[in-house]
Amino acid sequence: MTAVPGDPGPADQRPAPGDGWRRRWRVRARALGDAARLRTRRFWDGAQPTLRQLWWTEEPETPVTTVDRRAPEPLVVPAQGQVYVFLVRATYTWSSETARPELFGWYVDYFQQQATQRLHRLAVRHAVEVPPHRPRDLHAALTAALAEDDPPPWTYARGEVTFACEPDVTVHLDERVRRLLQPYWEQRIALECERDLARRRAEFADERDRRDRQPEATGARPAPRAPDAKDLFPLEPLLPPPAPRPAPGQRPRPGEPQPPAV
Structure with a gap:
């Protein structure tokens, strides 16, 4: 005959010796995990303002020409x-x-x-x-x-x-046109130089005439001339050369001036 197992009794429902140890460590680990998560969340919330200042932000690129x-x-x-x-x-x-x-x-x-x-x-x-x-x-x-x-x-x-x-x-x-125009421009430049010189001469003559007529028109006397060196130091007339003195014992010729007596 085959034996039929009976219903488990109270003695069979008792936990094994290791089940209580595992259960305690499981509860302890869950509590430590919850506490760690809570501390981490608090730390993260407190560090958010500081981390935002340290975050890398890309500024818009300035266009460079x-x-x-x-x-x-x-x-x-x-x-x-x-x-x-x-x-x-x-x-x-x-x-x-x-x-x-x-x-x-x-x-x-x-x-x-x-x-x-x-x-x-x-x-x-x-x-x-x-x-x-x-x-x-x-x-x-x-x-x-x-x-x-x-x-x-x-x-x-x-x-x-x-x-x-x-x-x-x-x-x-064009270089060919430049060579053709070169004599014409040389002649034109020479004529313009002559015309400019004649105009300057005429202006100088007019200015001189106007300066000369200005004292006559105003009735003023002309400005005195600056003294010359001849005016400051006039030359004295030259003295006549002295008469030759006759040799001793020789009479002077008639008409010759007599030497002064010593």
Whole structure:
């Protein structure tokens, strides 16, 4: 027959010897954990103001403007008649607040060709109506066009990077036209120098005449002349040379003055 276990008695429900020890340590650990958490929370709440002062805060970046100037080769544009040309020299000032300094030069090289072509089209459109010996007229036309038709700064963008360009333009003569105009300008400069010299001479003569007529008009006597050295030290008349004395025992010639008696 198989034995059937009976119901556990009171003796079987008693805890094992180690269960009370574990239970006490479990309660003790829970109490220590709660106390540690409470102290940690209090410490953290008290340290919050100090930690906020020590936290790293990133200030907003201040935009820095980088500037560069480029003076490429002069632009050659045909003048009126398509025989001679003008030389258009331009200095480009580039500036940007969004480009990094290490990439600034690369962006300027990238946009420089576009700005040069833009100025070349503008110069060609106005140079065909200007005679080749009048660079000042072309400079005035380009200045007016830059101020009205296509005012700077010119803006260029690539992605999030933007650039501003301001051209400064000067116009020069063709070397062939310069050689043709050189004799004319040399003669003109010589004539202007002669005219300036004649004008200065006339002004000096008028001033001298006015200074001479001023005492006569006012009736005042002319200012006394400063004494000269001859006035301060007059020269005495020269005395006649002494008469020659005759030799001893020789009579004086008739008409000769007698020597004074000793």
